[in-house]
Structures are given as structure tokens and as C-alpha cells.
Amino acid sequence: MYALVDGNAFYVSCERVMDPKLEGRPVIVLSNNDGCAVARSNEAKALGIGMGDPYFKVKHLERSAGLIALSSNYALYGDMSARVLEVLRRYTPRVEPYSIDESFLDWSGVELGGLRDLAAASRAAVRKWTGIPTCVGIGKTKTLAKVANKLAKKALPAAEGICLLAGPELQELLAALPVGDVWGVGPATAAKVQALGVSTAEDLRRLDRRLARQVLGVLGQKIVDELNGLSCMPLEEVPPPRKSLAVTRTFGRGVEQWEGVSEALVAFTSRAGEKLRGQGLVASYVRVFLNGDRFGPTDGYFSRSAGVSLPQPSGDTGVLVAAAVSAGQQLWQPGRVCRRAGVVLDGLYPAAIAPAGLFGEGDGPRRQALMAAVDGLNRKMGAGTVGLAGAGIAGRRVWATTSAKRTPCYTTRWTDLPAVRA
């Protein structure tokens, strides 16, 4: 059996561990750029705030209902996530960290009768040692464990955050779950299967697997199989090596000039290069995309992307920037209003094993030393201290991000340690 353990309103819970005054109050954590709500306390959900609701639409609740909105603090959440993992590993060595707030556990050796107690014990331990409340879903496959977790959430607090999806009531429970709540079934897939008369998870389980393959592709077939208890997604204890890395931003307003777009591409690529080198990687492919305003009039919307293969995998910002700007130039069309752009580095290798050219081309030692010096300065003196020319002037950048309500890095920065008065 698999278990899926996930933190309830994880980001909000992390903030509450550090600031107990947030308990019992409507709290949301905002996405990057303070754009929309990505985590909501139960009190915030009760105010009618939905997942992904834009901040400007719920801001009025700060005054009228005591809503507290916080910028996201990934240093804190990442650290809390590692602590939760550490506790879970005491309950089985077979753990797959799935996202910052979710892990799959392999409990295949455990007897059916003992699963609920084990779930309760691990849940209590996580709460005790990290302060994070969780829900545990248990099922025969990962997909069923995800379903069970969703059911455990819906049944809070009555079911005490645990749902064991097995036995005769399984079909009944699946029948109560809309098909769109199944892991891997998004809006497009839900619409497709609804045309076939499938509206619940139970309907999907009964769908002919060949039909699922035909209509939904291999992924759809896997989902149907997994709902039927046939495991096709093994536990991945070791995370696979990263394949791509991106820096993307929505601009504060539309950009109509190529100069503005190219400044953004230089800045994004510089940041992407830092991330790349920080992980000891090199990239072999640089892709750029430009988008219009997805909330604007539909006839003005556009979405284009183009990529450039590098002759040699590189971690050199100069090489990456040249590629990104040339890809951007291919995409740019005068008269279009650009609202979002991004740089994606693909085909990543560890720098140490990157294939060298026949004549030893690639990033030379002098360029590597330069990049190391630039990264060192930016780490020490603050992001953006040194960089390539062409990234625009700070303060006039339309892609500047805001995080006006960020809490301190309580657990990862000495100067931000919380003070305790006794």
C-alpha cells in the first residue's frame, strides 16, 4: 500500500508555526509577485477565497474581515519541508518527496489492520516535531492514495485526517468524487471523458482501458489502471536529474518595444545562468517564449516560442544571453503587446560530464573563472550587483517583482532568528 502525506494549507501552516498569532485567523499566502492566493487557511476558505484568486479581488477583506495576506517565503517553506521529510523517514525508509508539501510513502509490508494506527502515529509525530498539520491518504496505488488524501481533506475534522481507501466501500467513495478531482485529470481531460458519460472517479475506473488509451493517451490508460488497483507508477526515492530550468515573469504592464523585451531576456537569462551554475550544470538548448495578455481581448493574444541549440553545452551567461536574444528576435513582431516572457534552459548536464567538442571547445577556464567571480559578488553583495550590460536600469524594469509582505527567514538566516521572551 502507498500513503500520501501532505501538509494542510502548507504555506499558511509554516507561517503559523513561526507566528502563532495567525492561528484561528483568515490567512492567505500569495504567489510570486503577490499575484494570487496559493494557500488559504480554513478561515480564509470560509470567506469564499478560492485557490488562485487574484489578490486585488480579495484585498478588501483585509479591512472588512481581518484577512491577513503574506508574500510567499520559500526559504522558510523549503526548510520546513525538509524537517517534515526527516520525521516521515522514521516511519519508512521508502519515501518519495513529491512536492514541497507532499510525500509518497511505501507501506507495502504493513498489514491492513495496522495501517490506520501507523498513519495516526506518523501524522502525530510530524505535528509534534514540526508543528505542521497533515492529512494521510492510503491506497493500493499512488493514484488511489492521492484520491484517499483528497477524501481525508474533505472529511476533516471528522475522519481525523486519515482515509484508508480499501475494501467494499471503495466504489462508493469513488462514486462521490468528481472525475476532475482525480490526479492527472485536468479540465481538458474532464471535458473529454464527460462526453463519454464519465462524471465521477468511479465512472472513470470502469472506463474500458483501450478506450482510455485511444481517447486520453498512455497517461489516461495508466490512470484507469491505477484506479483499478494496478500499480503503474513506482515509488521514486531518488529524484531524477533535472531536465530544464526556467526564469519567467509577467510584466507589470504591456511592453510594446523590442528594447524592453530584450532587456527582460538579458535579465532573465542572467538569473537562469546563476541558477544553472549554482547546481553545477550546463545547458545545451535555450528556449524563449513571449506571450500577450491572457486576460486581455482574445484577438490581441499571442503565444510563441523558439529555441536555439548551442554548439556546445554551456554555463556561460554571455553564450546563453546571445542565444536567448537571437531566439527572441525570431519571435518579436512589431505591433504586438508583450505581457509575459520567459527563458528556459533545456538539455541540462552536470558540468563535469558535459561532452566537450572535438577540439576541446566549450566554456574555457577564463570564462568559468569570470562567471564564478560574478556569482560570488552577487551572493555576497546582493542580487544584481554585477551583470551584463543590457539588462535595463533598476527601478524602471517592468518585470520587477513585488513581495511586499514577506515574513523573515526564521530558520535559514541568522539575523532572522525569532526572539522568544519568557
Added chain:
DNA sequence: TCTGGGGTCCTAGGACCC
């Protein structure tokens, strides 16, 4: 005024090769 960002996987079509 104000609507996120960073990932993965799959598919389809074209280029190319034999």
C-alpha cells in the same frame, strides 16, 4: 491600477536516413 512561476510528460509533424 491590480490575475504566479517552475516543472514534467506526451503528442504530432517535419526532417532526415536507409
Added chain:
DNA sequence: TCTGGGGTCCTAGGACCC
């Protein structure tokens, strides 16, 4: 008269996830 077919690789785009 009658002009192959199968494989791989690359790229762009779609869908989904958190």
C-alpha cells in the same frame, strides 16, 4: 500508367501538476 516504408531525432505546443 503505377514513385515505399519504417525508424529516429528535433521542435513546438498542449496538458497537467504543485
